[in-house]
Amino acid sequence: MRSETGNKRIVVLFSGGLDSTTLLSYYVRGGYEVLPISFYYGQTHSREIRSVSEICRHFGLKDRLVRMDLSVASSALLGDGEIPSRSIEEMNTVPSTFVPARNLIFLSIAASYAYSNGAERIAIGVNSVDYSGYPDCRPGFIASMETAIRRGLDTEITLEAPLQYLPKREIIRKGNGLGTPYELTWSCYRGGENACGRCDSCLLRLQGFMEAGIADPLSYDSYPDFYAEWIKENKK
Numbered sequence: 568m569r570s571e572t573g574n575k576r577i578v579v580l581f582s583g584g585l586d587s588t589t590l591l592s593y594y595v596r597g598g599y600e601v602l603p604i605s606f607y608y609g610q611t612h613s614r615e616i617r618s619v620s621e622i623c624r625h626f627g628l629k630d631r632l633v634r635m636d637l638s639v640a641s642s643a644l645l646g647d648g649e650i651p652s653r654s655i656e657e658m659n660t661v662p663s664t665f666v667p668a669r670n671l672i673f674l675s676i677a678a679s680y681a682y683s684n685g686a687e688r689i690a691i692g693v694n695s696v697d698y699s700g701y702p703d704c705r706p707g708f709i710a711s712m713e714t715a716i717r718r719g720l721d722t723e724i725t726l727e728a729p730l731q732y733l734p735k736r737e738i739i740r741k742g743n744g745l746g747t748p749y750e751l752t753w754s755c756y757r758g759g760e761n762a763c764g765r766c767d768s769c770l771l772r773l774q775g776f777m778e779a780g781i782a783d784p785l786s787y788d789s790y791p792d793f794y795a796e797w798i799k800e801n802k803k
């Protein structure tokens with residue numbers, strides 16, 4: 568936590584996924600007045616919006632869902648081409664699921680929401696350790712965006728990214744200790760009734776749970792081999 572000065576009202580970018588739900592737990596438990604903000608932008612995995620509602624209800628928070636037209640952008644997450652299935656070792660290039668400037672747009676809207684509601688902090692659950700390689704999840708972008716928000720609004724709003732350097736297993740351990748309802752979250756880029764178990768997001772999530780020594784409570788169409796073997800060996 569960067570600072571204890573100022574008010575404790577914070578806007579949290581919330582997708583219904585594992586990382587941002589951990590953030591909600593973190594700030595709610597920390598005594599913050601949390602204002603979640605979520606986005607429907609035509610994502611193929613709009614199943615996550617159901618998680619957003621369920622998790623906000625769990626925490627007794629009122630979500631602000633922003634609907635936008637992002638059809639100028641091309642991305643597999645917007646229905647342009649197939650969602651790739653690649654191994655974790657191959658996640659060193661920016662994949663077709665990258666939505667150009669997504670966090671730039673989301674943070675700009677979150678800044679407007681924070682300013683309008685007197686919140687002195689904005690939090691985003693980006694991570695640059697176990698991630699898909701998206702450039703707008705890296706520390707340089709977050710630092711630059713904080714500067715842009717401060718200059719653009721002439722305020723001292725701080726942009727916090729407390730999960731930035733944590734491996735997924737640490738995020739899960741931390742969240743589990745805070746009682747985060749991971750059974751309500753949604754990470755999969757596909758978006759059927761069950762998570763697919765094959766996209767980048769499912770693989771990183773399952774690897775994180777395995778390394779944390781905790782079984783993922785979500786239902787999957789199929790497990791990748793590494794996770795299936797681990798579950799079998801540990802009779803989780």
Ligand SMILES: [Zn+2]
Nearest residue numbers: 755763766769
């Ligand atoms: Zn998936």
